[in-house]
Amino acid sequence: MAYGDLPQERPGFSLTKGQQSLLVFVGVLVLVLAVWEIGFNLKWFSQLMPSASATLKELWFWISNPFFDYGPNDQGIGWHILTSLRRVVIGFLIGSAIAIPLGVLIGLSEVVSRGVDPFIQILRPVSPLAWLPLGLGLLKNSEAPAIFVIAITSIWPTLINTKFGVSNVDHAYLDVARTLGASRWRTIIKVILPAAAPSIVSGLRISIGIAWLVIVAAEILVGGTGVGYFIWNEWNNLKITSIITAILVIGSVGLVLDRLFSLVQGWVAFGKQP
Amino acid sequence: MIPLKTRSSQVSAMSADAISTEIQLSLRNISKVYPGRKGWMNKMLRQSSSDFVALENINLDIAANTFVSIIGPSGCGKSTLLNIIAGLSTPSTGQVFLDGRAIHKPGPDRGVVFQNYALMPWMTVLENIRFAIETVNPTMPLTRQRSIAQEYINLVGLTGAERKHPHELSGGMKQRVGIARALAINPEILLMDEPFGALDALTRGFLQDEVERIWEQQRKTVILITHSIEEALLLSDQIVMMTRGPHAQIAKILEVPFPRPRHRETLDQHPAYHELKAAMELHLSRETRAVEEARIHKPLTA
Numbered sequence: 001m002a003y004g005d006l007p008q009e010r011p012g013f014s015l016t017k018g019q020q021s022l023l024v025f026v027g028v029l030v031l032v033l034a035v036w037e038i039g040f041n042l043k044w045f046s047q048l049m050p051s052a053s054a055t056l057k058e059l060w061f062w063i064s065n066p067f068f069d070y071g072p073n074d075q076g077i078g079w080h081i082l083t084s085l086r087r088v089v090i091g092f093l094i095g096s097a098i099a100i101p102l103g104v105l106i107g108l109s110e111v112v113s114r115g116v117d118p119f120i121q122i123l124r125p126v127s128p129l130a131w132l133p134l135g136l137g138l139l140k141n142s143e144a145p146a147i148f149v150i151a152i153t154s155i156w157p158t159l160i161n162t163k164f165g166v167s168n169v170d171h172a173y174l175d176v177a178r179t180l181g182a183s184r185w186r187t188i189i190k191v192i193l194p195a196a197a198p199s200i201v202s203g204l205r206i207s208i209g210i211a212w213l214v215i216v217a218a219e220i221l222v223g224g225t226g227v228g229y230f231i232w233n234e235w236n237n238l239k240i241t242s243i244i245t246a247i248l249v250i251g252s253v254g255l256v257l258d259r260l261f262s263l264v265q266g267w268v269a270f271g272k273q274p
Numbered sequence: 275m276i277p278l279k280t281r282s283s284q285v286s287a288m289s290a291d292a293i294s295t296e297i298q299l300s301l302r303n304i305s306k307v308y309p310g311r312k313g314w315m316n317k318m319l320r321q322s323s324s325d326f327v328a329l330e331n332i333n334l335d336i337a338a339n340t341f342v343s344i345i346g347p348s349g350c351g352k353s354t355l356l357n358i359i360a361g362l363s364t365p366s367t368g369q370v371f372l373d374g375r376a377i378h379k380p381g382p383d384r385g386v387v388f389q390n391y392a393l394m395p396w397m398t399v400l401e402n403i404r405f406a407i408e409t410v411n412p413t414m415p416l417t418r419q420r421s422i423a424q425e426y427i428n429l430v431g432l433t434g435a436e437r438k439h440p441h442e443l444s445g446g447m448k449q450r451v452g453i454a455r456a457l458a459i460n461p462e463i464l465l466m467d468e469p470f471g472a473l474d475a476l477t478r479g480f481l482q483d484e485v486e487r488i489w490e491q492q493r494k495t496v497i498l499i500t501h502s503i504e505e506a507l508l509l510s511d512q513i514v515m516m517t518r519g520p521h522a523q524i525a526k527i528l529e530v531p532f533p534r535p536r537h538r539e540t541l542d543q544h545p546a547y548h549e550l551k552a553a554m555e556l557h558l559s560r561e562t563r564a565v566e567e568a569r570i571h572k573p574l575t576a
Contacts, residue, residue: 172392175362179380180409180459190405194396268438270395 058241091150103162165199359394385456
């Protein structure tokens with residue numbers, strides 16, 4: 001136990017752990033902003049670096065009015081986020097629709113698992129962006145390659161977690177199904193899939209997290225629309241404030257996506273800690 | 275497939291003349307051998323091992339509507355024997371006959387109560403039981419499935435807990451669901467594998483009384499694996515005592531003559547009680563002592 005966790009002995013000055021954490025959070029925030037602002041005034045950084053106060057103003061500008069549209073090169077950040085989200089959701093759904101059934105299949109069959117494993121082991125460590133030129137070559141418009149990359153990205157964690165969940169179903173549940181004379185199909189639908197659901201959802205959670213990481217890089221390369229394109233466009237305009245804003249907004253959206261899947265995890269855990 | 279007509283009356287008490295002495299379950303020359311590692315590869319690695327004979331030549335006839343306990347020292351293959359009857363494990367030699375038919379695989383004619391409950395955690399109490407009913411009778415209307423499930427929930431005394439999930443139940447309550455699920459498919463025979471082994475002593479005694487009460491209503495053929503002498507005496511008509519493994523065999527079958535319904539408070543007033551109990555204790559302590567000694571003298575293995 002750390003010294004700070006010991007009960008406070010001085011009465012009249014005691015904070016709950018939540019309040020202490022809040023204090024640390026505010027302290028770090030103030031420290032970073034203060035060093036930034038002082039550094040700006042003392043010319044520690046490059047010429048391009050804006051001051052903290054200017055960045056906060058700019059942040060408020062983008063967040064207070066996210067949905068303006070003055071032509072293709074001057075749109076609110078909300079539109080870019082929505083475009084990126086649409087690509088991530090479509091790509092993620094396609095990837096999951098491939099990964100979950102395939103994961104169930106290789107989880108159920110030792111033979112298929114061993115047969116398919118070399119493909120998975122070779123393709124899994126490849127950066128999803130390596131697939132982008134292939135997508136550009138195979139698919140014609142600019143939207144499809146980004147979705148293609150996200151679909152590929154979303155496959156691996158879901159596939160591996162689904163396989164793990166399916167092949168590690170508690171034998172007691174399978175024995176119950178066997179003693180009742182349940183068919184193979186009924187056993188899969190009613191017993192194996194619900195039993196593997198916590199693993200599958202963990203896989204989906206990792207997948208959507210990585211998909212959201214990858215979409216920014218993919219859109220920087222593909223261009224046109226999306227939050228990745230926004231960042232690259234603002235870099236070309238040398239507007240660092242917009243880039244910092246975009247980083248914070250992307251982080252917040254990623255956080256929301258992660259929380260959503262965390263809720264689903266709690267929902268399929270049934271009393272077990274996810 | 276279970277005829278639906280008999281369902282409405284199955285929970286009500288059966289009349290005494292329904293108890294027959296016809297043989298319902300027969301075990302013929304059952305052996306179970308786990309093959310050892312004898313390949314040249316294992317020999318080279320000095321990992322070879324000889325065959326392990328868990329059960330050897332078990333013969334047993336069980337009459338309909340009797341409650342039979344199988345008791346023996348730990349590791350004697352009691353659970354293996356039950357798994358063979360359930361069809362979850364295949365015997366190396368011999369056959370199991372239920373009502374004259376040879377058994378090759380699991381089926382709903384045998385209801386199984388598992389030691390670790392084996393309830394599906396994502397299903398409520400009602401859904402767990404209805405899952406069993408629906409699996410066995412896929413064409414039965416949903417309302418009928420629900421009413422049967424409810425009937426058995428009431429039978430095991432869980433009325434009001436229908437919508438709870440297993441993680442909200444105590445161990446004793448979970449095993450009641452396990453018992454209700456096994457009975458709800460109306461099996462010909464009920465197999466219980468140390469059903470109270472994971473429970474504390476008070477809950478265990480309470481559940482034993484409940485099983486006695488339920489058995490008085492249903493009078494199904496039951497095979498109970500246990501290592502509790504008191505449990506066997508309270509519940510059984512016959513007690514099968516097994517020798518220690520390997521090469522486990524049936525040592526002796528005791529008839530338990532106590533009248534029913536039985537109560538644990540008055541059970542020991544029966545003249546035969548202490549004699550039976552002493553005989554079982556002598557057998558079990560002798561076998562257990564031999565198991566322990568064999569373990570001490572067993573050569574160390576990797």
